[in-house]
Amino acid sequence: MPTAPQGPADLPWLPRLSPQFRADLAALEASPPADWGLALRALATQHIGLTQATALASSLARLQQAHGGNGSLTGLRLGLASNATVDFLKPMLTASALRHGLALEVISGDFGQVAQQAMDPQSTINRARPDAVLIAVSQAGLPLRAGAAWPPFAAAPALAELGAIRDGFRSHSGALCLVQNLPTPPQLLFGSLDAATRGTLRAETTAFNRALAADVGKHGDLLIDVEWLAQYLGLTRWYDERQWHMARLPCALAALPLYADFVARALGALRGKARKCLVLDLDNTLWGGVIGDDGLDGIFLNVGDARGEAFREIQQTALDLRSRGVVLAVCSKNDDATARAPFREHPGMLLKESDIAVFMANWDDKATNIERIARQLELGLDAMVLLDDNPAERAQVRAALPQVAVPEPGGDPSAYPAQLLAAGYFESAGFTAEDLARAADYQANAARAQMLTGARNLDDFLRTLQMRIAFAPFDLQGRKRITQLINKTNQFNVTTPRYTEQQVAGFQESAHHYTLQVRLTDKFGDNGMIGVVICEKQPREWRIDTWLMSCRVLNRGVEQAICNRLAVDAAAAGAQRLVGTIIPTARNGIVRDLYQRLGFAQPASDAQAWTLELSQYRPHATWMSPDETRGAQASA
Amino acid sequence: MNDHAVRATVARVFAEVFEGEDFAFSDQLSRETLKAWDSLGHIRLIGALEEAFDTRFTIEEIERFTGVTPILVRLSAGA
Known part of the structure; x- marks a missing residue:
């Protein structure tokens, strides 16, 4: 059967599901390694479906039982309040949270009882004293429809209801609220006019989302941007009306892995699991071609050349990440001088040497070099992301250092920026002045460490x-x-x-x-x-x-x-x-x-x-x- | 896809969706005989079949699929 090209629902940045998954999981459970949490996390870091997610969630529960704790995973108790069926979502969330370093415990209330769960201090969710509550309520769960006459929809009552739900969970459970906004509705009543006409579902949904985004911060709640997620996936893929009518699924079944990962990465960010450093390969990652073979004149990096522009876009993405506090490093199998030449001499380079906190160009294996980079930056390996076009290098680093995130970059350099960002490695729960200074701080520390290393007498060492x-x-x-x-x-x-x-x-x-x-x-x-x-x-x-x-x-x-x-x-x-x-x-x-x-x-x-x-x-x-x-x- | 290939693919989908369940794939297999084929199991099965055959069932069809036989009939008739 022909394989369809991968879309966002396939989480294309993850390695494809190994045919060995079931055997690997059984082996892990039969003789758990000392760091079973990391092993489980590595198994969750592939494109799993509901079957595998369910198996992973069960294994996690048994391993927690057997070892009396979460191992190297960080525990998080999540209340799940939804107007949809969450039977599928729960294992999918647990498995996705493993991918982000969390041992998740999900507590859900009765179906369709969101307001009661929120406002009753003795409700299942409130009594469980969760760390966070995900309020996953769609248009159908809110009083968005105003009446039979015009206008049919109004945002204000829905906002008030959601506000009361948020207040309820905040005051009765003490948990942080993660609040979903609303996906864009899939149909228009007039056509383009809907967007400009108050009272249509499209306009009221937009108004609702704008008001919610302005309000969450004031109460210390966190927004889960389902509006963007549904659009990223495509509204016709996000919605499956049959599955809604038959089983009240929160979104199409096929969209569940993406949705769960989207929530899980926000939970990870809350627990400090977001990545902090982007490690960049050079040849065929930051520029087209091999600098050692093709030379300065031969690499693709120029405006006006399609390949060159695609690579410049990757560099721009790295710069954008740096501007919000992500540390950049280089890891390349090259002679140092050869690797630095484009940074110094090629007019098409957007990245400069001064943007790179640690520049590691030598012939050692990449895992070793990434360990060195992490050490110099005093960051954990689980803070690192490697962007590399070479599948062999990716496989080596994944095998040697399962803590490091290694995205499949997408088949073509023009796909790299979107795929890297869609993976959500650098998810953040907030943005402060310290974040702005962070990349520069790490860079200065790394330079100091390097000076110390250089000054120390090698013989003494x-x-x-x-x-x-x-x-x-x-x-x-x-x-x-x-x-x-x-x-x-x-x-x-x-x-x-x-x-x-x-x-x-x-x-x-x-x-x-x-x-x-x-x-x-x-x-x-x-x-x-x-x-x-x-x-x-x-x-x-x-x-x-x-x-x-x-x-x-x-x-x-x-x-x-x-x-x-x-x-x-x-x-x-x-x-x-x-x-x-x-x-x-x-x-x-x-x-x-x-x-x-x-x-x-x-x-x-x-x-x-x-x-x-x-x-x-x-x-x-x-x-x-x-x-x-x-x-x-x-x-x- | 001939009937034989349809049957093989349907059997593979059943094996994947109901992995770990104790059952043998046959024409007689039905929602009554396979415990895991409950309402949620049905949704997963339908999703997997639609993906495998690149098709979309109507609600009426989905409700009619109470056993292997109606599924095979529908998919052999033209997926």
Whole structure:
């Protein structure tokens, strides 16, 4: 069957529902991870329907029971007062609230009893002492119709009734009121004249919404802008008259996931769950093309060019977010100078370097860099949003850091701004002078932190790490992890060969090969296996076939320690020199100068190998001690 | 879509909507024999069928769908 293009009702910024959903949820419940709240939140962060929402809500209840609390989720008790059927809405709200970091408890009153629920101090909702009450009343639930004669509709009595409901909940429950405004009615009586004629449903709805928006703030209530939501979705999709007549659904069934997320993000904002920092990729996200390949003249970023204008619109959106206090950061796999060039020199750039609080352009993986950005800004990972056109990068960050929001940006750059904003990551319950200054504050703090980091003596820092390094030849226990590292390490990898587990076993058995697995422990804990080396043993020289390291331990002197070890072992075996080649790839820029830094002699041409004469070798200084306790029995 | 494909799609929709319920899809399946096929279950079923077949049922049809058979008849007759 052909798949229809995604519309707003499909929450297109979320990853599509995994076919594994049911199995994943069962596995989570069977053996809950320590942070089960985060795991549940990650499962809710896909395009779920009512079936999945119901399952998630049940799982949440069981996990709360089993663990006696909300785990890392933040509890919120919500009263739900509606003139519609809320049976479907309740699980959908609970599941959507998970997506925003909340463990929601929903208390609803009897069907169609909104005014009684509000005004009776002993009503179900008031007695429950909720944290917030959602007043979800549509045109049909308010005395908007004035009578049979002209004019048929009037806003004033409906406003008075809603005012009384709000007062009732406020005074009897102590809760904050979230008040919905009214969706634009789907039909016109005259036509265009309706908008300009008092007494029509369209004009009275508009008047109602305007008066409500002006009034909510005065009472400390919060507006839920259903008027916009229904228009965003399309009125013909928001309304389903059959479902209203048959089941009194608050909106079309298909619109429920969007509606629930829209409410849930406001609840999240109330509990401080709104995101604070937008992390931007560069190539094909802020400009069209790849700056490293296409150069300043080749990227798309100009007015008058459709692609260029689409990317400028993304930049404008980022600037608009910054102007309301969202911190901007850059995270790009690029050389720093290359990445900064457009910011400095391209006339089409709207964003300037001074708009970016943390500029992270290097070849490390994005999850690592986002952690660094968060640390520099002193923000939690759950405050971060990553906008990135590359599906592989998005998947990596989602898997490694489920706290980070990673929207599907939409198929085309022209869709990115709307999709990013429609996801509602930066939902806010209020806007103050502090918000205006916030982006600049974070930026200043980050700059200070960076200066401190730069000023600190690197040697002192490394000494305080109390690193212990363990070397061992390949063994059965380490084989799986060795194979994994060989097949996934792209950056610190001099030749990037890929070997199967069987081939790895072959090297271990081979009399003509030298193998090394390296593990590192420091005062913060065990980094596990962080390095793998394979050398081909020839009578006079050892040729380095494989040398790779985990990016986690860069700039700690690990490569120097490994080099020392190789030199000692090769000399002990009677070899006279170490020989290494570097096979450049798009990802391994960080090892281009490895052999040079380690004192190998430069080859006459690129095709030749770097050599290290062992008779002249002077061991490199390192800040780590050998870890003899582990060595050979190191396990993966 | 031939009758066979219609039946397969209807069966898939039932499996999705009533996931976790103990039932076997057949022509005899009806609102009396499947407990979860209550009024709210019916609304969900209709929504899922409309999406799967890209169609829209009338209220009269929706009320007539008390079992699998009338659904198959309607969808085979021209979705």
